[in-house]
Amino acid sequence: MLWETVQLAQREIRRNVLRSSLTILGIVIGVAAVIALVTLGRGATLQVTEQIASLGSNLLQVRPGQGFHGPGGASASADPFRSEDAEALSREIPGIRAVAPVTSRSTQAIYGNLNWSTSVTGSTNDYLTARDWPLQSGRSFSDSELRAGSAVCLLGATVKKELFGNMDPLGASIRLEKLSCQVVGVLQAKGQSSFGSDQDDFILIPLRTMQRRIAGNNDVSSIFISARDRATIDKTKEDINKLLRERRHITAGQEDNFNVRDMQEIMATLTGTTKILTTLLGAVAAVSLLVGGIGIMNIMLVSVTERTREIGIRLAIGALGSEVLLQFLVEAVVLSTFGGVVGIILGLSGAALAARALAMPFVLSPQIVVVAFLFSAAVGVIFGYFPARQAARLDPIEALRHE
């Protein structure tokens, strides 16, 4: 009986294709909008999550200066760190996996007649540990190289590509300003950072080499720290703070002249923002579903009026009010779910196109497709019920007299 009713509904809907299409347009647009926005939102969230992972696990960054992005930015007066600060941190704080003192600057890398503008970072092997950055080929620095400040370097994937193309750079010498250094290893590609910069446009040399041969001082501009455990990261931050205050002779009541940034926390905030935006846009789209539902109700009411005589015939030959109600309800639900299916298809294709255009990942979420489908069916039930009840309550005698 139900299947008969569905078939009957389909036939009624096909009888007036133009009207049916216009009726479901609201639902189509609503569902398509919800699907597209949520799918894109998920893609954006995934992108941010991947970027968090590419930063390194439980990464903390310590910089001189008050707060970051505070008034006036990092204050120039704050003293830089020393290598000893990093050594003290790794020696005295239990919750730390790796500590990497870092000094960076932008520079020209020259190989043969090729010239590439990049950034060179002086640090230790711990830098690679902190950022979960494996080697693709070659080796990392040896202890003696680190101690002696030897002229050796590791290349990021972009620098390797720009200077060497498909050639093997291992053992070759490149020139950084006045320093000629030997390539001992190549890093794996890491991709873009969340701020849009190319993380692979990067050369790593021993910190001591950086300080003596390029920077000409013993400063450490920041310290990268990998905490051992996410759960105790707040405690670790506190310990770092305490130790550094001590080492930098900051008395109680005085403000820090350095700051500890939790990179994942920053990323989590970004993800949160993305989620809130997705939710808001989804809510706006849901309103259009509501409008679509009202459209269905309107047309179903017109349809009941137009088909009063038919309803009268059905009632006269013995249809129950509930059967007439079901017939019109099924018609509304078939209309709205059809709109939902069309909307899902349009929404997913739209999201796929937009994801490609914005170079974002396309995340097909089966839940949201199911939810959208059920939601459109629910719209049919809710907004179809009133007109269907009107039909079911008709008096057969009156209905048969209707012209």
Place this chain on the structure above:
Amino acid sequence: MNESAATITKPTPLLIELRGVTKIYGSGAAAMSALRGIDLHIDQGDFVAIMGPSGSGKSTCMNILGCLDTPTDGDFFFEGVEVGRMNRDKRALLRRHYLGFVFQGYNLLNRTSALENVELPLIYRGVPRAARRARAQAALAAVGLAGWENHTPGELSGGQQQRVAIARAIVTEPRVLLADEPTGNLDTARSREVMELITTFNREHDLTVLMVTHEPEMAAYAKRQVHFLDGLIVPGPNQGGDA
């Protein structure tokens, strides 16, 4: 449906009984009495022509007999069961299982083939598709419309449409056929065809027929006539009262 009832010819058991049935529309000062105390007995296999001028109450009575309306007062027994006070759904089931309707305006579903129109009551009875199709085809053949199954009402003449309506009414093998001016929209030749068809079902299948008509020529096909005037059954103008 009821094979034993269909084969009995000699005894004529009481099928329908109206006792003191009244119908009042509206209330208070605007109240209008459509039926003012009707007593009526109809036996199984009877063929009754219900006649009377407009506003005489014959349509109201027909609606009550067809379980489309309920009496304000009085009793309506169908096969000994009081049905006049049944609720809407029970009356719908009664129509579904025991009654067939033919209307003046045919009342077929437009844009729907003759066959599907005839199948319609069987759908509500839950008859499976194949059986439904076969029975609807047989009913159409019985009204002389074999070969017209796929035509829609718009493609059929008035007489043909009314025959489709009769097929729809008898496809469920009802106990009673209620025909409300079945020839009102037809010319004389078509009217006679329709009346002969109804008479055939009455005689050959022991189908009880209640028919409202204005035309004495059509009423003459019935076994007896009942005349309405001002909400009461009265003796007919050209014969003794037999109700």
